[in-house]
Amino acid sequence: MKPRFGLALLRLFAVQGSWNYERMIGLGAGVAEEPLLRDLQREGNGAAYRGAVARGAHFFNSHPYLAGLAVGATARAELEHAPPEQIERLRAALTGPLGSLGDRLVWAGWLPLTIGLTLAAVGLGAGLWAVGAFLVVYNAGHVALRWWALRAGWTHGVQVVTALRSPFLQRGVAVTSVGMALAMGVALPVAAEYVAGAFPGWARIVLGAAGASGFALLYWRVGRGTLTGLRYGLALVVLALIVGTVWR
């Protein structure tokens, strides 16, 4: 691996460091791309380098683990002196697909799959070992995905859509969505038993009733989405404090 490629990969781990509502992760993507653009400066083409750095920091958003795909592809396009308009179009075109793919593959796939297994393992008594195993397994996938994304973007340049059609990504989404559902299915009853195990009999009945009501309210988004899990929990806590004060 070239040192500058390694530096870009390292910077991608902080791609969301300056996240904001105007450029989203644009500044972070620009910072990650900058080491890959230094060959432009070496060629004595300072204006091209500065133009590429400025473009790299424009508005951009994607799943953070897949941002490398855009960073690698645009850096490659800049080095090949693609027209600036084409590079801007490439970044804009990648925003939606990279966000959607990353959300399905990671936030709605790999993460709940590994967390579900960990919840079940902790509920069954595996303790701190399960948490350690989660960190190792999850991050093996996480780091591999970041590395693959940057490498694929760099390899394909403006033809980066080819990488997005990779069968391993499509299979990955399919497998993790099924695995996530199975793992979370196992985790929910085990976690419920683990949490409820600390309470006496009467409290478990209250827990069951309040949990079922909350599920109905949250699933059907009563209150047009203003009711969240946190708000429901806080409302129940206030109710519990009132009941506990009255019931002496």
Added chain:
Amino acid sequence: MNAFLQVALLGWGTLCGLDLVSVPQMMIARPLVAGAFAGAILGDVETGLRVGLLFELFQFDILPVGAARYPEYGPATVAAVAAAYGARGGFGLGVIVGLVTALLGGSSLQLLRRLNARAANRSLAAIEAGDAAALVRVHVAGIGRDGVRAVLVTAAGLGFAMLARTMLLPALSVRTLTLVGVAGAAGALAAATAGTLRLVGWGRPLTWLALGLGGGAALVWLR
């Protein structure tokens, strides 16, 4: 709790706060991880895991997609464990401290995003001129700002935990604290179940969810 433990928890909570969005997103901010290691720092892994698992369930309510607004459960779990460990009825106390700190953490993230935009606009001319040093400076300052935010949220949570242990704990009966614990658990299970079902949808994975639920229920029964 001595000063060394408080500093260790503050450091751990700060790392969890940074991990959520800024760097390196390796999921130490997940409540289960944050709670387990906070428990290990305090010598009470069991409480750390129990509290961590509770807030992990809460976190399933909202996916961190795009510009979604969500509570911050990492530092909140660290504060909740600090409130809960070694106290009779401590779990209920942890629920109160954790939920309030999560709310505070979530609001602080919105403020941070606005501050980051303002900082970027101040350096707009340099960035648009392709000044790499200015770009890196703005970005690193954003990470630093998030670090300060994480320190403040964790410190506020730990402060609240200390107050709750000294003032709230003696004032509340064990029954009240049990009810609060039940309220937290009910909210967490409701959030996790609704969140999972929304995530799975009505397609083929629903069958796998049902299979998993059956398997999980069998495991509980066998135990």
